Amino acid sequence: MTRPDLTSLTLEQKASLLSGRDFWTTKPLDAAGVPSLVLTDGPHGIRLQAGVSDHLGLNESVPATCFPPAVAVGSSWNPEVAGKLGAAVGREGRALGVHVILGPGVNIKRSPLGGRNFEYYSEDPLLSGVLASAHVRAMQAEGPGASVKHFAANNQETNRMQVSAEVDERTLREIYLPAFEHVVKEARPATVMSAYNRLNGVPASEHHWLLTDVLRSEWGFEGLVVSDWGGVTNRVAALAAGLDLEMPGHDGSSDAAIVAAVRNGELSEQVVNDSVDRVAALTRHVVPQGSAVDLNAHRLLAQELATECAVLLKNEQQTLPLLPASRVAVVGAFAILPRFQGGGSSHIHPTFVDTPLEAMTALAVQGGSSITFAEGFSLDEPDREDVLRDEALAVARAADVTVIFAGLSEREESEGFDRETLDLPPAQVSLIRAVAAVSSRTIVVLSNGGMVSLEAWHDDVEAILEGWLLGQGGGRALADLLFGVQNPSGHLAESLPLRLQDNPSFLNFPGEQGQVRYGEGVMVGYRHYETVDRPVRYPFGHGLSYTTFDTHDVQATATGDDSAVVSLTVTNSGSRAGKHVVQVYVATSAGPVRRPARELRAFQKIALEPGESRTLTLDLNRRAFAYYDVPLGRWVVAPGEYHVQIGANAHDVLTETTLTLAGDTIIPLLTLDSTLDEWLNHPVAGPRFTGALLAGIPEEQRQQVSQNADELFRLAASMRLRNVAMFLNLPEAALTPLLALTEA
Numbered sequence: 001m002t003r004p005d006l007t008s009l010t011l012e013q014k015a016s017l018l019s020g021r022d023f024w025t026t027k028p029l030d031a032a033g034v035p036s037l038v039l040t041d042g043p044h045g046i047r048l049q050a051g052v053s054d055h056l057g058l059n060e061s062v063p064a065t066c067f068p069p070a071v072a073v074g075s076s077w078n079p080e081v082a083g084k085l086g087a088a089v090g091r092e093g094r095a096l097g098v099h100v101i102l103g104p105g106v107n108i109k110r111s112p113l114g115g116r117n118f119e120y121y122s123e124d125p126l127l128s129g130v131l132a133s134a135h136v137r138a139m140q141a142e143g144p145g146a147s148v149k150h151f152a153a154n155n156q157e158t159n160r161m162q163v164s165a166e167v168d169e170r171t172l173r174e175i176y177l178p179a180f181e182h183v184v185k186e187a188r189p190a191t192v193m194s195a196y197n198r199l200n201g202v203p204a205s206e207h208h209w210l211l212t213d214v215l216r217s218e219w220g221f222e223g224l225v226v227s228d229w230g231g232v233t234n235r236v237a238a239l240a241a242g243l244d245l246e247m248p249g250h251d252g253s254s255d256a257a258i259v260a261a262v263r264n265g266e267l268s269e270q271v272v273n274d275s276v277d278r279v280a281a282l283t284r285h286v287v288p289q290g291s292a293v294d295l296n297a298h299r300l301l302a303q304e305l306a307t308e309c310a311v312l313l314k315n316e317q318q319t320l321p322l323l324p325a326s327r328v329a330v331v332g333a334f335a336i337l338p339r340f341q342g343g344g345s346s347h348i349h350p351t352f353v354d355t356p357l358e359a360m361t362a363l364a365v366q367g368g369s370s371i372t373f374a375e376g377f378s379l380d381e382p383d384r385e386d387v388l389r390d391e392a393l394a395v396a397r398a399a400d401v402t403v404i405f406a407g408l409s410e411r412e413e414s415e416g417f418d419r420e421t422l423d424l425p426p427a428q429v430s431l432i433r434a435v436a437a438v439s440s441r442t443i444v445v446l447s448n449g450g451m452v453s454l455e456a457w458h459d460d461v462e463a464i465l466e467g468w469l470l471g472q473g474g475g476r477a478l479a480d481l482l483f484g485v486q487n488p489s490g491h492l493a494e495s496l497p498l499r500l501q502d503n504p505s506f507l508n509f510p511g512e513q514g515q516v517r518y519g520e521g522v523m524v525g526y527r528h529y530e531t532v533d534r535p536v537r538y539p540f541g542h543g544l545s546y547t548t549f550d551t552h553d554v555q556a557t558a559t560g561d562d563s564a565v566v567s568l569t570v571t572n573s574g575s576r577a578g579k580h581v582v583q584v585y586v587a588t589s590a591g592p593v594r595r596p597a598r599e600l601r602a603f604q605k606i607a608l609e610p611g612e613s614r615t616l617t618l619d620l621n622r623r624a625f626a627y628y629d630v631p632l633g634r635w636v637v638a639p640g641e642y643h644v645q646i647g648a649n650a651h652d653v654l655t656e657t658t659l660t661l662a663g664d665t666i667i668p669l670l671t672l673d674s675t676l677d678e679w680l681n682h683p684v685a686g687p688r689f690t691g692a693l694l695a696g697i698p699e700e701q702r703q704q705v706s707q708n709a710d711e712l713f714r715l716a717a718s719m720r721l722r723n724v725a726m727f728l729n730l731p732e733a734a735l736t737p738l739l740a741l742t743e744a
Contacts, residue, residue: 043103
């Protein structure tokens with residue numbers, strides 16, 4: 001639509017555009033040609049409420065396709081999956097008259113206890129950023145705008161409206177901001193949503209450094225910053241910091257506060273004008289409603305996408321896929337009451353739900369297999385536990401293989417609270433162990449938004465298929481994977497530890513007395529486990545297939561002082577068609593900061609027929625080798641060796657090659673307040689420093705100092721040069737030649 005004319009608006013009219021009309025819409029201003037905008041929850045489906053409105057998913061919404069949530073899409077490792085999902089959600093949003101769809105969420109999975117982990121992709125910022133960018137680009141191409149959330153360091157539900165995330169800048173830059181940065185630069189989202197929490201004591205909605213200095217000035221974001229619903233405390237401070245639109249609307253007090261602040265000189269009217277311009281620009285997403293969406297096609301798409309998201313964790317004795325003409329016992333309440341999405345604001349009213357039991361029964365008939373079912377456990381009637389377990393044991397004894405559907409209900413995980421344990425409910429653990437003791441072979445299929453511990457029963461079963469939450473088509477997708485109609489190709493987007501205590505955030509989650517300290521720094525997830533050599537049950541990037549892949553002819557070539565390209569060939573060496581994820585990690589000890597053992601720096605998912613080979617070329621840009629240097633305030637590629645590693649996952653390196661990069665030439669400024677160690681290691685002054693220092697020492701002390709120089713320098717390494725000079729009785733005249741050493 002035509003850009004609105006805002007030149008004749010009064011201050012009161014302009015202020016009115018900066019907060020919502022009601023829960024889900026903005027205020028129209030007919031005089032300026034500004035229509036009301038409809039914002040609604042997403043991102044894996046449209047949660048448009050026609051009646052009573054809420055932000056916790058408690059009230060009903062219109063039917064929409066429920067696609068796989070981000071926890072599942074993350075395990076697909078496939079931008080095409082994210083893009084197809086985003087486009088479909090965009091089509092449904094446009095058909096329903098929605099202008100901005102809230103999502104995707106790109107917050108990092110810092111702790112496996114995070115109650116909202118099902119809404120986020122990964123523990124790795126590159127994987128999260130690439131998938132989210134694909135989602136945003138495809139969705140916005142259909143009309144509606146995206147709202148990338150929650151900016152930033154929003155990694156828990158405990159005290160989420162007030163807690164202050166205490167995070168150092170390097171950790172922010174390397175872990176918690178890059179996914180947002182990637183989406184902003186690569187996909188140009190319509191909006192970014194500020195988080196509820198505080199960041200280093202300052203509310204995210206009032207954080208000028210975050211919303212203006214970083215987001216706009218550094219990254220070039222030109223869109224609108226919207227609050228999380230109810231996430232603004234001081235409207236004037238938030239507007240001054242860079243938050244344009246407050247949602248939802250309320251009694252008009254925010255508008256009045258803005259007007260008063262301008263009138264009394266507390267706030268520049270230009271700040272108001274800039275935000276009004278961004279609200280007006282958002283009207284480009286007001287496009288004619290599309291024709292009715294083919295919901296049956298979207299139902300099939302939801303099934304298709306779900307098949308790429310499940311992860312085959314374990315498959316001993318080739319238990320999967322299920323053999324034709326098998327007697328299959330299906331056990332577990334989730335086989336008939338599937339858990340396929342998370343609870344809270346992203347809870348979709350699905351158009352249809354595929355149940356695993358029905359889908360498996362249909363496939364079993366085609367292959368000459370038989371299905372028997374026992375509920376095994378109840379989600380809401382614990383007093384039936386013994387009877388249900390006995391029924392499950394009976395069908396398991398009579399079967400060739402038993403498939404147990406286990407997982408977490410929304411009582412165990414949802415928006416609004418964090419989990420307290422990684423364990424499955426005791427009744428399910430007991431059932432798995434009891435069934436495995438009598439069944440010829442046992443397969444466990446999991447449905448859960450956050451990871452669950454496998455330790456109480458892992459060694460009792462032959463196969464484990466991690467289904468996460470797969471959306472409304474998950475039942476059919478799981479059946480296809482179990483019977484081999486589809487080949488599993490998902491890979492873990494987060495590490496599965498042996499114990500909760502092994503997680504690097506364990507001692508600092510969820511914080512205390514209003515603060516949560518990110519004491520693990522950049523060592524999040526696999527970065528921690530690999531760096532400290534801490535074993536896990538299954539590492540980041542792990543995923544099995546019904547076929548095998550070989551990687552060979554790996555070469556890495558520098559394309560400049562700070563970039564490279566890696567080429568390799570992958571062959572499907574098995575007998576089935578399948579999809580393989582190439583994972584490229586970089587490892588180095590170059591530079592003055594501690595680096596993780598390895599970091600994911602590129603990936604690509606490819607489909608190969610049996611015997612087919614494909615040669616790939618992946619770019620490793622400057623950021624693939626860089627760390628964030630806080631004193632310098634910028635990204636730096638340190639000169640030195642870099643190991644380019646091709647991993648089956650973050651732990652198992654298949655092959656590696658080494659590059660030497662010239663990197664950045666950093667000439668630090670030295671003063672008399674610089675330490676002796678900084679002088680000795682300076683690239684220009686360092687080689688000449690010792691001789692110049694000795695030359696300035698009085699002759700009667702010079703020989704003694706020279707003989708003990710190594711020991712003295714080691715003891716005084718952290719001492720400022722002016723203090724070293726004092727202890728060595730260095731004349732003031734001798735300091736001038738030392739300062740001149742920094743001149744190249």
